[in-house]
Amino acid sequence: MNPHGRSGAQPPDLTRVRAYGDTLDDGQVMLSFSLPVPFGDEAREAARQLARQMGLHEPQVYHAHDLGEGYTYFTVYAKSPFVVDFTAISVPKLAGQKLDHKAVESLWHARFADRKLRILGACTGDDAHTVGIDAICNVKGWRGDKGLESYPCFAVKNLGAQVSNDRLVAEIRAFDANAVLVSQVVTQKDCHRSNLAALVDLLEAEDLRDQVTLLCGGPRLSHAVALELGFDAGFGPGTLPSDVASFLVQDAVARAQPPQS
Amino acid sequence: MPPQSPISTFAPAPPGFGCPPLDLDAATVDRCRRLARSIAAEVTAFSQGHSTVATERTVLRLCGVRGADADGVPYVNRVVDAARNSGLLEAGIARPLFATAAAKGLSVQACAEAVAAGTVALRAPLPAERTAVDAQAALAADCGIDQILAQRATRARLLHELGSGPQPLCYVIVATGNIYEDVVQARVAARQGADVIAVIRSTGQSLLDYVPEGTTTEGYGGTYATGANFALMRKALDEVGAELGRYIRLCNYASGLCMPEIACLGGLERLDMMLNDALYGILFRDINMQRTLCDQRTSRRLSALAGIIINTGEDNYLTTADAVDAAHTVVASTLVNEALARDCGLQTWQLGLGHAMEIDPLRPDALQLEIAHALLIRTLFPGAPLKYMPPTKHMTGNVLRGHVQDALFNLVTVLTGQGICLLGMATEAMHTPHIHDRYWALESARMIFGGGRGLGSDLLVRSEGEIATRARLVLDEALALLERLAQTGLMAGLQRGLFADIARDPKGGRGLDGVFERSGDYFDPGEARIDRELDRIAAAEAA
Numbered sequence: 001m002n003p004h005g006r007s008g009a010q011p012p013d014l015t016r017v018r019a020y021g022d023t024l025d026d027g028q029v030m031l032s033f034s035l036p037v038p039f040g041d042e043a044r045e046a047a048r049q050l051a052r053q054m055g056l057h058e059p060q061v062y063h064a065h066d067l068g069e070g071y072t073y074f075t076v077y078a079k080s081p082f083v084v085d086f087t088a089i090s091v092p093k094l095a096g097q098k099l100d101h102k103a104v105e106s107l108w109h110a111r112f113a114d115r116k117l118r119i120l121g122a123c124t125g126d127d128a129h130t131v132g133i134d135a136i137c138n139v140k141g142w143r144g145d146k147g148l149e150s151y152p153c154f155a156v157k158n159l160g161a162q163v164s165n166d167r168l169v170a171e172i173r174a175f176d177a178n179a180v181l182v183s184q185v186v187t188q189k190d191c192h193r194s195n196l197a198a199l200v201d202l203l204e205a206e207d208l209r210d211q212v213t214l215l216c217g218g219p220r221l222s223h224a225v226a227l228e229l230g231f232d233a234g235f236g237p238g239t240l241p242s243d244v245a246s247f248l249v250q251d252a253v254a255r256a257q258p259p260q261s
Numbered sequence: 262m263p264p265q266s267p268i269s270t271f272a273p274a275p276p277g278f279g280c281p282p283l284d285l286d287a288a289t290v291d292r293c294r295r296l297a298r299s300i301a302a303e304v305t306a307f308s309q310g311h312s313t314v315a316t317e318r319t320v321l322r323l324c325g326v327r328g329a330d331a332d333g334v335p336y337v338n339r340v341v342d343a344a345r346n347s348g349l350l351e352a353g354i355a356r357p358l359f360a361t362a363a364a365k366g367l368s369v370q371a372c373a374e375a376v377a378a379g380t381v382a383l384r385a386p387l388p389a390e391r392t393a394v395d396a397q398a399a400l401a402a403d404c405g406i407d408q409i410l411a412q413r414a415t416r417a418r419l420l421h422e423l424g425s426g427p428q429p430l431c432y433v434i435v436a437t438g439n440i441y442e443d444v445v446q447a448r449v450a451a452r453q454g455a456d457v458i459a460v461i462r463s464t465g466q467s468l469l470d471y472v473p474e475g476t477t478t479e480g481y482g483g484t485y486a487t488g489a490n491f492a493l494m495r496k497a498l499d500e501v502g503a504e505l506g507r508y509i510r511l512c513n514y515a516s517g518l519c520m521p522e523i524a525c526l527g528g529l530e531r532l533d534m535m536l537n538d539a540l541y542g543i544l545f546r547d548i549n550m551q552r553t554l555c556d557q558r559t560s561r562r563l564s565a566l567a568g569i570i571i572n573t574g575e576d577n578y579l580t581t582a583d584a585v586d587a588a589h590t591v592v593a594s595t596l597v598n599e600a601l602a603r604d605c606g607l608q609t610w611q612l613g614l615g616h617a618m619e620i621d622p623l624r625p626d627a628l629q630l631e632i633a634h635a636l637l638i639r640t641l642f643p644g645a646p647l648k649y650m651p652p653t654k655h656m657t658g659n660v661l662r663g664h665v666q667d668a669l670f671n672l673v674t675v676l677t678g679q680g681i682c683l684l685g686m687a688t689e690a691m692h693t694p695h696i697h698d699r700y701w702a703l704e705s706a707r708m709i710f711g712g713g714r715g716l717g718s719d720l721l722v723r724s725e726g727e728i729a730t731r732a733r734l735v736l737d738e739a740l741a742l743l744e745r746l747a748q749t750g751l752m753a754g755l756q757r758g759l760f761a762d763i764a765r766d767p768k769g770g771r772g773l774d775g776v777f778e779r780s781g782d783y784f785d786p787g788e789a790r791i792d793r794e795l796d797r798i799a800a801a802e803a804a
Contacts, residue, residue: 032697033697034695034696034697065697065700067449067452067453067696067697067700068448068449068452068453069445069448069449069452071449071696073696073697073700126463126464126465126481126482127464127482129464130545131580131654138762140582140583140762143621160547161545161546161547162465162468186464186481186482191481219658219690219691220691237657237658237690238657
């Protein structure tokens with residue numbers, strides 16, 4: 001099967017991929033930004049020069065708008081000469097496959113019978129935005145996908161907003177949690193990264209890190225970022241509760257000792 | 262004292278701007294209102310019999326106590342905590358502080374600082390001192406009340422001189438964390454057509470049990486609400502408004518554990534709008550319900566005095582609960598919020614009751630349902646400005662799709678005659694708005710409001726069509742919910758999770774230890790004067 005849908009047209013060289021507009025390798029990109037300079041011809045030229053410094057060719061200012069107070073907004077189109085070797089790319093992926101509600105339940109039962117996986121959820125640090133953690137944990141779920149509380153194999157406690165890392169550690173002990181879900185929505189000045197990294201440090205200092213499966217999620221998080229920060233998995237925008245459930249149950253099976261026969 | 266203008270500072274909608282008539286059963290509407298009033302009456306009685314540490318700190322702020330100690334703890338917190346620790350708080354904070362100041366020969370400010378430093382201990386007034394102490398405290402509170410009324414008069418004058426943008430007012434947020442950067446963003450937004458600037462607070466502030474002091478340049482997801490930050494932004498908006506020939510309104514958040522103190526600071530520094538919901542903090546910040554229900558009364562009385570428009574937070578219900586299934590909870594809650602607000606002396610033009618467009622936009626009949634919900638709220642509260650909130654839950658990171666969703670929202674806003682439109686940002690759910698995100702939003706709003714302002718008064722909604730039928734159904738469901746709430750009372754209803762799918766315990770949450778029952782001789786030195794002023798304002802509005 002043709003992976004790129006260019007039947008009849010010249011296929012792309014996947015070792016040298018360029019941005020695409022309407023002609024292979026045309027390098028078309030769109031930029032959108034503001035500069036703290038007053039609107040005018042000089043502002044347009046500044047935008048063009050900036051695009052050239054980004055390595056872009058033939059920058060065209062499609063739109064410039066006077067924001068006032070000495071600021072100008074631009075939409076710029078340009079050609080990018082840069083290439084990427086797509087064949088050399090490797091992105092960390094969540095282990096396991098996507099299971100539905102029933103498959104999660106039956107996989108768990110087959111291995112752990114009536115035990116329950118104990119899951120703690122929290123929005124940590126100053127973050128007061130519980131929309132994400134609520135969508136994953138609450139029975140109601142998200143987009144028709146029921147939340148973790150609706151799975152009989154999970155015992156879920158959602159601590160809600162603004163839980164300090166210290167309190168989370170205490171709750172992990174008190175609840176005897178097997179898995180911890182940390183939600184971070186506010187990302188100003190990268191506070192989510194430092195806060196998540198601090199949790200990993202704290203868990204290691206408390207000798208708890210190996211006892212829990214540590215997950216994080218939020219609009220600016222990904223699995224790769226999560227791994228980088230010392231988490232076991234990360235979930236970005238669009239995550240459904242069943243995505244998290246699939247990972248948790250397969251992770252639990254993988255972690256468990258082989259069944260005694 | 263010059264006579265203070267009590268006039269409305271939110272002009273009624275201009276001719277030609279309105280909404281299609283919606284045929285609702287008058288008896289159902291009337292029954293909803295009567296139930297809401299009885300639900301509110303119980304809450305009001307509770308809050309009249311109680312006070313909180315935040316309410317007492319507000320009394321001190323009104324009496325002119327300012328500043329913070331070397332650790333950044335405001336003197337009002339130190340004094341109230343000292344009184345609580347000595348068992349002197351139940352009769353109100355004013356008497357112990359004013360009695361102690363008089364006995365020591367100190368100004369109230371100096372006495373507060375000495376109490377904070379631990380060099381002076383508070384004591385209750387002797388019976389013989391009480392009349393003089395009460396009179397002195399009332400005089401101090403009068404100064405704060407006069408300052409708030411003077412700011413109200415200044416707003417009325419500026420609105421008269423400069424005028425306001427047309428409805429729907431374009432409301433945008435700034436949220437850089439640094440008040441000086443916020444000022445840049447706000448001034449640019451005003452030039453792009455913004456009528457209201459809301460400075461989003463730093464994400465932790467609702468749970469701080471004190472108001473930080475001074476100007477601030479560090480915050481997460483927003484900028485700390487402080488008196489100094491209010492003053493800085495007010496000055497910037499007055500300057501740019503004078504240049505543009507349009508009064509630019511300033512909005513902040515009288516919510517969280519310091520709800521009434523922030524309302525007080527807002528009145529003193531001439532904020533024009535305040536997010537101020539009776540239930541939001543309980544549901545979404547897990548603040549104890551007794552605490553918030555007391556504090557909302559204190560803060561709303563001050564907003565009523567200051568001529569501040571309050572914005573309620575029902576829109577948030579739909580971020581957790583389903584926007585179609587839970588539409589009636591928004592309606593029921595706005596009715597309760599309205600009744601509570603009226604109990605505090607707020608006038609109709611001050612009720613920016615909140616609702617939102619949060620239905621999945623890919624649902625086939627999404628637009629009809631949204632119009633039905635918006636039209637229902639609009640029809641239920643004629644004369645109230647209403648605050649309509651944009652999509653947030655179904656924003657995806659696809660900024661062009663988001664921009665289209667916001668454009669549809671703008672269309673529903675103007676079609677249904679909403680007074681205050683919180684403009685959606687295409688980058689919602691990704692980052693706090695960049696300077697040009699607001700430009701996109703304001704350009705779209707200008708175009709849609711400009712071209713569509715007459716739509717609502719020109720179109721009719723079919724009486725048996727989906728929009729009208731849906732609106733009547735939601736109203737019936739709201740009535741059923743109000744019947745249940747009236748039976749259980751608001752607190753028990755909250756405990757059962759009747760709003761936003763969130764259940765709260767009357768004895769749970771943050772801040773319960775700051776609630777106390779007023780003693781028989783409880784004294785608030787501003788209370789009687791505020792009562793008189795609110796009566797005067799109400800009489801003038803009625804005339």
